[in-house]
Amino acid sequence: MSGRGKANLQRTLSWFLTIAMFSAIFFPVLFVGSYEVYRQYQKEVIIGPEQDAKALFVVLKKGLIAPLWSYTPENAKDLINGVALNPAVEAVIVKDATGEVFSAFSRDVLGEESDRIHLVSDVFFEEQVIGSVDLVFNYSSAKSLVSAYAIQIILITLFQLVVIISIILLILKYRVTEPLRSLKRFATEVSKQHFDSPSPEVKNREFIELADELDAMRTALHSSFTELEEKVEQRTKTLRDTNLELESALENIERTQETLVQNEKLAALGALVAGIAHELNTPIGNARLVTSSLREDARSLKHLSEEGKLTKSEFEHLTSDISDATSLIERNIAKAVTLIQSFKQVAVDRTSDRKREFSLNGFVADILSTMHHITKNTCINIETELDEDCELYSYPGTLSQIIDNLVNNAVLHAFEGLQLTKEMPGVIVISTQVSEKNVSISVSDNGIGLTRDVQSKIFEPFYTTKLGKGGSGLGMHIVHNLVNGPLEGQIIIKSKPKQGTTFVLTIPKQLSKQPDDVAI
Structure with a gap:
């Protein structure tokens, strides 16, 4: 709970106790005071004035018999003046038997008509009407007295409440609020982990017990924090050691992956060398065979010439054979030279990894010339569907490695389980x-296709469907990294089971040129 929340709680508790005490005193006092005012009102306004008026009226009726009978107005006047000593008497009118005013008294008394009691009656003597008396009794003064009395009661009650509430607040301050504040300050210090704070000094038994519990809580929290800090320190050390181990393991993995990538590149280069050696074997073997035949023809020509037995027809026949042999040797040597040049360019590009300008279609032709050994003695054909030629400024070695990996991947996996024949061969198309601004290069096949699961994982490192059969699982991962890295392009895969697979890589024609492009 925040400091403001605690202050609100304390203020709520203080006000609650104050309001509770105020209510416990105010409402009973209010009830008693109200009842007392009501009782006084009933006595002085409702019941009292009527009783007083009737009593005075009876006195007048009896007292006026003699003056009316003896016709002595002076005596009546004295009686009336005596009755008028009551300030509530507003008027007294006495009439004789003829209706003439015998004696009268009146005075101005403020008040409403509803505050007046009007009594009229005849005066009898020996059952004979000898006159009448009219009394007007005004009890507005009684109401004023009751109002003053009510105000007095209210003032006395308020004074009592102020005194009592003040006493209660003082008691609450020194017996409740101050101890609570002291306990709150102690709890706040404990919450700030100031465990050496002195225990609060309180007097009441309940607060002493609460202070003891807070002190016990402080001791327990101190112990818990100490244990927690030790555990955190120990776990921090463990995590630090674990992080160091993980960093070391990650470095080892990165070094291993880099080594595997280099091995993959060297393996591809080795396969390229083996393929070129295989391709060179045919023209060189043919040239060697023709050279042997040419040597025999040369020996025959020399032998016949030395013996003088060389005829014109034999000379023409031998020279014709020698000419054909030299033509055949030239064609095979030219083929070998072409293969060597293609291999040299591809090998240089593979090993240097430098940017240069090159023709796209000529580049694809060079790559194909080094791939014949891959599909030799198989029922798989590699075809091309090339768009108009263009000049690229990119990494030819990286691009040749990508295409080589894609074609090799198709040869190894695309036609697995299919019965291929010369009439129905497998086809790999480079288009x-x-x-x-860009060029798209596609390598597609009409093979077995790929499932969605394989497509989602094919570019992951070390993923292979030839686990334990020589596959490293890095070929397609390297392709993905090279396309998205040095070539600044992207590669997508399109495939459905039994409908073949197409890899489409899109790269910019011109990479940014630097004053001195270095190896990547």
Whole structure:
């Protein structure tokens, strides 16, 4: 709970106790005072004036018999003046038997008509009407007295309440509020982990027990915090050691992955060398065979010439064979030279990894010339569907490694389980599509296709469907990294089971040129 919440709680408790005490005193006093005012009102306004008026009226009726009978107005006047000593008497009118005013008294008394009691009666003597008396009794003064009395009661009650509430507040302050504040300050210090704060000094038994409990809580919290700090320190040390181990393991993994990537590149280069060696074997073997035949023809020509047995027809026949042999040697050597040049360019690009300008279609042709050994003795054909030629400024070595990996991946996996024949071969198509700023290179096949699960994982490192069969699981991961990294492009896969697979890589025609492009 925040400091403001605690202050609100304390203020609420103080006000609650104050209001409770005030209510416990005010409402009983209010009830008693109200009842007393009501009782006084009934006595002085409702019942008292009527009783007083009737009593005075009876006195007048009896007292006026003699003056009316003896016709002595002076005596009547004295009686009336005596009755008028009551300030509530507003008027007294006495008439004789003829209706003439015999004696009268009146005075101005403020008040409303409803505050007046009007009594009229005949005066009898020996059952004979000898006159009449009219009394007007005004009890507005009684109401004023009751009002003053009520005000007095209210003032006395308020004074009593102020005194009592003041006493209660003082008691609450020194017996409740101050101890609570002291306990609150102690709890606040404990919450700030100031465990050396002195215990609060309180007097009441309940607060002493609460202070003891808070002190016990402080001791327990101190112990818990100490244990927690030790555990946190120990776990921090453990986490630090674990992080160091993980960093070391990550470095090892990165080094291992880098080594595997380099091995993959070297393996691809080794396969390229093996393929070129295999391709060179045919023209060089043919040239060697023709060279042997040419040597025999040369020996025959020399032998016949030395013996003088060389005829014109034999000479023409031998020279014709020698000419054909030299032509065949030239064609095979030219083929070998072409293969060597293609291999040299591809090998240089693979090993240097430098940017340079090159023709897209010529680049694809060079790559194909180094791939014949991959599909030799198989029922798989590699075809091309090339768009118009264009010049690229990019990394040819990186691009050739990507295409080589995609084609090898298709040869190894795309036709697995299919019965291929010369009439119904497997087909791998390398196609290009040129736009204004980019070029798209697709490698597609008509093989077994890929499931969604394989497609979602194919670019992950170490994922392979040939686990334990020589597959490293890095080929497609390397392709993905090279396309998205140095080539600044992207690669997507389109495939459905039994409908073949197409890899489409889109790269910019021109990478940014630097004053001195270095190896990546």
